[in-house]
Amino acid sequence: MRTKIIATIGPASSSPEVLSKLIQAGVRIFRLNFSHGDASMFVELIDNIRKQEMKHNIPITIMQDLSGPKVRIGNLDVPSITFSAGSKAYLGLKKPENADLPFMPFDNHMMLADLDVKDHIVLSDGGLQFDVVKKINNELVVLQANNSGIVTSRKGLAMPGKSFKVPALTEKDKKDLADGLRLGVDAVALSFVQTPEDILEAKAIIISHGRKVPVVAKLERQNAVDRLDEILAVTDVVMVARGDLGIECPLPKLPTMQKRIIAACNRAAKPVIVATQMLLSMVNNPVPTRAETTDVANAVIDGADCVMLSEETAMGAYPVEAVKFMAQITEEAEAVLHERQPVSNVSREHLLFKKHYTAAQKEATPSEFLTLAACQLAEVSHARALVCHSVSGSSGRQTASYRPKQELYVLTPDHVSLKSLNFSWGVNPILVDENMPGHLERAEYFIDTNKEFSAGDRIVITAGQTNNVAANKGTNLVKIYAK
Missing domain, CATH: 3.20.20.60 (Phosphoenolpyruvate-binding domains)
Incomplete structure (x- = not known):
């Protein structure tokens, strides 16, 4: 899965x-x-x-x-209000004196003032739909129900088609x-x-x-x-x-x-x-x-x-x-997914399109090309799996975005990256020991000690090998490793 x-x-x-x-x-x-x-x-x-x-x-x-x-009505003065199609109710800041209709309190001044006759309102996550049939003033309107249902206190209210800036x-x-x-x-x-x-x-x-x-x-x-x-x-x-x-x-x-x-x-x-x-x-x-x-x-x-x-x-x-x-x-x-678009058919042009690059933007990074190349290598070489070392998780997410057919293991020494990688398709996040210095060495050690891999299995590795140059940080290495 x-x-x-x-x-x-x-x-x-x-x-x-x-x-x-x-x-x-x-x-x-x-x-x-x-x-x-x-x-x-x-x-x-x-x-x-x-x-x-x-x-x-x-x-x-x-x-x-x-x-x-979330915008909600207030607390009703009754346990619930039952509506049928065509029945009416007040919506507003304050219940009118001698009210002849049920009243639903609503304390959002801005939204009330913006309402007009024929505007549409929904309650209870869309379960009940109303039209504004009368605007008494900027603090009170009359609604008419389009369908049947029950409204209780604190139900969510939405006004489709209207935009209100709220934090x-x-x-x-x-x-x-x-x-x-x-x-x-x-x-x-x-x-x-x-x-x-x-x-x-x-x-x-x-x-x-x-x-x-x-x-x-x-x-x-x-x-x-x-x-x-x-x-x-x-x-x-x-x-x-x-x-x-x-x-x-x-x-x-x-x-x-x-x-x-x-x-x-x-x-x-x-x-x-x-x-x-x-x-x-x-x-x-x-x-x-x-x-x-x-x-x-x-x-x-x-x-x-x-x-x-x-x-x-x-x-x-x-x-x-x-x-x-x-x-x-x-x-x-x-x-x-793999029947529709094998990774091996993904072209450089597709990658550039995929990333929304324009003339005003930078070319795709080496890391992005290498993760794509790793997925293609894994497919054409019939690799058993992909192993990606990724401190931030970025190259792991990038690899997952190509939906490789092989199992994808993303190694990271960072606890935050470990948990965030659970959101990415196909990623098996693995916490690795920081005491082992090289990213490639960590990946090879993981493969050698993993009982799921058998002798002779080919594993495609992506990792970053640094030489203290800032531009070389990130994934800059792809390797086919045989256990």
Whole structure:
């Protein structure tokens, strides 16, 4: 299995026994959703994950998912409001005197003032849709429901087609981020990213706390998709968060938008996650639907590095079974990748196109050419595996972006790189001893002592051999090594 599986942890999966089964089934990244609590809720869980990591001797990445500035209605003065198509309600700052309709409190002055008659509003992650049929003033409007449903307090609200600049990091997020870093999370997912500056702000906070962990940009807004290239230049990982993105943009456009985002991430050699409702029926059922299995497979074939489970593992009745099904689906889909485009057919022109180079930009680096050459060598020489030594993880991610057919082992002495490499397709991250001086020597020692390799196996190695010249840092060596 080359595609990485992310599992959201919740009541259904937080016990040591289930965590162990999830790791055995293929999970390499655990997502902690800070939308429903603070760091105090995750202290014991993080400790349990670390114990399972040691037990299984597999690098496990803990990803903190910050709640972000999700727009919500306030607390209702009744337990719930039931709507049918055509029924109406007030939405505003203050309930009008002698109100003749149900009232939903909403304290965002800017968004209320911007609303006009015929504007569209969705609640409950798209489950209920309304039109504005009357604007009383800048603080109160009347909505008419287009379908049936129930609204309870604090439900999410979105206004498709309207753009509002709000900070991606709320005060709660900043506190949660500091607490998560203190607890030792390995990655941070930033919700409702809109600009590259949002990513840079999060990275500055991380650095100020003496840590260096990858930032995942969750694409949930149209304006973030519009600035994807700029965001890709500064983020470490991208998540196609289809829940809120599917509310922000017309649903018929979502599949092609997903494909374009994945393609852009592949070109930039940045890991990309596809998330939301991948096997949603398995919250209550022991097997997925045919449409869900096809959805997961198509994400892999399109080039996703990771696929993510949310409710399926957090609160579903079959968390382990969901991961097992996802692993089986991804394994079947991975075989199609190499049928479509063998690495040996990737040309220099394809590499230059892949990296978006223009006349105003620099030529591809030697490291990028060498990682491509390594993948081609591995294919034409029928190598048993690829072994890449990468301190920062960059050349490992670059190698993975070519989707080599061979097993890919990325050796690194850096703990941060070790955990971040779990986001990259096909990478088996290995921590190596810094006391052994040469990168090539470390790679050869790993091969010689690895029982998975037999005598006579050919292994393609990429490494960096330095001579104290700054320009020579990074991958500058490719070697076919026979055990």
